[in-house]
Amino acid sequence: MSPFLVQQIANGIMVGSIYALIAMGVAMIYGVMNVPDFALGAKAMLGGYVAFLLTATFHQSYGVALLGSLVAIGILGVGVERWIFRPLAGAPPINGFISSFGLLLIFENFALLAFGPSYRRILSPFDRDIVHVLGASLTMQRLLVVVVAIAVMIGLHLFIRFTTLGTAIRAVAQNRRGALLCGIHTERIAGVTMAIGSALAGVAGALIGPIAMVYPSMGENLIVKAFVITILGGMGSIVGAIVGGYLLGLIEALGAMYISVDYKDAFAFAVLVLVLTVRPQGLFGKGAR
Amino acid sequence: MMKPKRLWAMLCVALAATGAGHAARAETFEFGVVAPLSGGGADYGTGFQNGIKMAVAEVNKAGGMTVGGKRYTLSPSFCDDEFKPDKAVNCGKELASQHKVRAILTPSSLAAFPLMGFNQQEGFLLMASSQTPRFTKAGNKLVARITNNTDRTMGPWVQLLDAYFKKTGQPANKAALMVVNTELGKTWADNFAAAWKKRPGASIAGSASYNANDTDFYPQLSTLLPNEPDAIILTTVCQPSSIVIKQARELGFKGAFIQSAACSGEELVRLLPAEQVNDTLFEVGNWGLDTLEVQAFRRAYQAEFGMPPQAVSGQGFEAVRWLVKGVELAGTVDDVAKVRAAMPQALSETKNMFDMANLDDKGDIDFPMSVGVIANGTVSVFSGDR
Numbered sequence: 001m002s003p004f005l006v007q008q009i010a011n012g013i014m015v016g017s018i019y020a021l022i023a024m025g026v027a028m029i030y031g032v033m034n035v036p037d038f039a040l041g042a043k044a045m046l047g048g049y050v051a052f053l054l055t056a057t058f059h060q061s062y063g064v065a066l067l068g069s070l071v072a073i074g075i076l077g078v079g080v081e082r083w084i085f086r087p088l089a090g091a092p093p094i095n096g097f098i099s100s101f102g103l104l105l106i107f108e109n110f111a112l113l114a115f116g117p118s119y120r121r122i123l124s125p126f127d128r129d130i131v132h133v134l135g136a137s138l139t140m141q142r143l144l145v146v147v148v149a150i151a152v153m154i155g156l157h158l159f160i161r162f163t164t165l166g167t168a169i170r171a172v173a174q175n176r177r178g179a180l181l182c183g184i185h186t187e188r189i190a191g192v193t194m195a196i197g198s199a200l201a202g203v204a205g206a207l208i209g210p211i212a213m214v215y216p217s218m219g220e221n222l223i224v225k226a227f228v229i230t231i232l233g234g235m236g237s238i239v240g241a242i243v244g245g246y247l248l249g250l251i252e253a254l255g256a257m258y259i260s261v262d263y264k265d266a267f268a269f270a271v272l273v274l275v276l277t278v279r280p281q282g283l284f285g286k287g288a289r
Numbered sequence: 290m291m292k293p294k295r296l297w298a299m300l301c302v303a304l305a306a307t308g309a310g311h312a313a314r315a316e317t318f319e320f321g322v323v324a325p326l327s328g329g330g331a332d333y334g335t336g337f338q339n340g341i342k343m344a345v346a347e348v349n350k351a352g353g354m355t356v357g358g359k360r361y362t363l364s365p366s367f368c369d370d371e372f373k374p375d376k377a378v379n380c381g382k383e384l385a386s387q388h389k390v391r392a393i394l395t396p397s398s399l400a401a402f403p404l405m406g407f408n409q410q411e412g413f414l415l416m417a418s419s420q421t422p423r424f425t426k427a428g429n430k431l432v433a434r435i436t437n438n439t440d441r442t443m444g445p446w447v448q449l450l451d452a453y454f455k456k457t458g459q460p461a462n463k464a465a466l467m468v469v470n471t472e473l474g475k476t477w478a479d480n481f482a483a484a485w486k487k488r489p490g491a492s493i494a495g496s497a498s499y500n501a502n503d504t505d506f507y508p509q510l511s512t513l514l515p516n517e518p519d520a521i522i523l524t525t526v527c528q529p530s531s532i533v534i535k536q537a538r539e540l541g542f543k544g545a546f547i548q549s550a551a552c553s554g555e556e557l558v559r560l561l562p563a564e565q566v567n568d569t570l571f572e573v574g575n576w577g578l579d580t581l582e583v584q585a586f587r588r589a590y591q592a593e594f595g596m597p598p599q600a601v602s603g604q605g606f607e608a609v610r611w612l613v614k615g616v617e618l619a620g621t622v623d624d625v626a627k628v629r630a631a632m633p634q635a636l637s638e639t640k641n642m643f644d645m646a647n648l649d650d651k652g653d654i655d656f657p658m659s660v661g662v663i664a665n666g667t668v669s670v671f672s673g674d675r
Binding site for chain 2: 004007008011015112116117118119130137139211212213215216217218252253256257261262264
């Protein structure tokens with residue numbers, strides 16, 4: 001296999017991992033709370049800044065920075081659920097939709113005010129070494145993105161399948177009223193889901209930070225792609241988010257190589273239109289909600 | 290109909306307000322600055338803004354501008370265009386209609402071209418650090434460049450590059466273009482390609498486009514590097530360029546980088562470690578010659594802002610000095626046509642660190658260019674046989 005093809009596939013898998021993490025957050029939150037969280041891209045950006053602060057200002061290791069971004073943005077998610085989405089629980093769904101947009105703007109402008117517009121570099125010890133796999137050059141950081149993303153996906157899967165809390169989340173996602181009737185505290189589940197979804201975004205930002213740098217508007221492109229993936233994979237389907245994320249990463253990489261690198265960002269939408277024409281509920285969707 | 294007392298009160302307030310307005314206008318000369326203060330161009334735009342602030346402080350400290358016997362303090366209004374053309378338009382419209390500025394300064398073609406769409410209607414002089422030839426080819430009567438015109442300077446500059454490569458003996462036949470998605474990027478790249486191909490044995494080995502706000506260039510580089518280029522050509526400001534350089538080195542690229550004037554080499558040296566940035570050649574005006582004037586400016590800037598200036602900071606600085614001279618010579622702060630008419634004379638009377646001279650009718654100036662070289666982690670200038 002041509003090393004350049006391997007390079008593009010490697011690029012695609014790395015980018016796909018980031019897309020998948022955020023799309024998983026969107027899917028989880030939508031599945032349980034029926035709210036499309038547009039602020040997840042901005043949360044990824046905040047996760048990136050948390051990692052930046054931990055490494056640059058507090059001189060912690062990159063590992064601590066990753067953990068810190070996960071925890072900090074997870075807590076942010078709990079707060080957002082408690083004070084923004086919970087009061088909107090009885091209101092029309094459009095209100096949740098609009099408030100998540102509002103959050104996106106607040107987070108971005110907060111970051112702009114607090115950190116300024118310049119791009120920040122997160123120093124990671126993994127960004128120096130380069131490995132060669134089948135002729136492609138990969139920094140350890142890029143490998144780490146894929147490894148951590150997959151670890152998170154496996155962890156989340158085990159959690160959802162085999163723990164009581166995970167089962168409760170699945171129950172609420174399937175049928176909120178039924179779950180309530182079974183004695184599940186749906187509001188607490190919403191909080192946990194937001195925490196997990198936000199933590200996923202936060203760690204995504206910390207992972208991509210050393211590669212793509214951290215800046216206030218970095219979440220914009222991420223959230224647009226995440227939404228394309230969620231729709232592509234089926235709203236509310238975590239498996240759909242994962243498959244869709246990697247699929248999109250690969251389509252962009254291979255499209256850049258074989259069709260045109262100039263239209264790289266457009267491939268996402270071209271694929272979306274194609275898939276929705278044939279299968280309106282998305283690849284793994286269960287029909288209109 | 291309102292009670293007469295109320296009506297009188299309102300009229301008095303209105304008169305007082307206009308009176309106050311007139312008094313304020315007689316004392317300050319406002320001009321606009323449209324520059325990227327956030328996003329990928331933030332460092333570049335802030336550098337430009339700071340150069341302007343320095344010049345304004347200098348002029349105001351010396352008593353301000355004298356026009357028709359009256360004293361004016363300079364009062365710049367800055368607007369962040371986020372390095373996006375639509376935001377630049379919003380900035381321009383606001384500055385023109387609400388602040389009624391008679392001049393707008395901008396450091397990039399990205400803002401200059403949209404602003405050119407309405408500067409004559411709104412009546413403001415547009416001074417831009419735009420290398421794009423079209424800036425002076427569209428018949429706009431109220432433009433003035435504060436940098437080189439790439440049509441005029443590219444040929445001689447590539448010949449200078451050629452002399453450099455002959456001296457070092459390094460391979461320099463295949464060039465891969467990283468073209469930023471702006472008119473300047475495309476024009477500069479086209480001009481470069483045309484001049485490059487005139488060299489015997491030289492060719493263009495691929496071209497990829499990118500946005501100045503992008504940060505991951507593996508897709509583009511993965512398509513260009515298979516062609517084994519001797520040089521990668523960079524066409525935009527330092528922040529994205531530094532990332533391209535870093536990622537190209539990660540992917541195993543060992544050749545040279547050739548950077549357009551949009552980024553001054555010393556910024557790159559600040560942003561990247563030596564082993565990545567060595568073997569970069571960049572387009573630079575007299576800024577690179579580090580004359581006594583430039584050194585003095587550097588010291589003052591560093592003392593004021595706590596960081597080193599870029600070439601574009603110097604351009605902002607000199608643009609203000611030039612504009613002030615132009616307004617003073619024209620004898621009016623309102624008649625923008627008269628100001629424009631006075632600008633050639635004003636330039637010849639404004640000794641500046643770039644040796645800008647000879648403003649012609651179309652808006653072009655002389656702006657000598659050299660080849661900057663980054664080697665061994667330091668910056669020097671190659672002037673050929675000069």
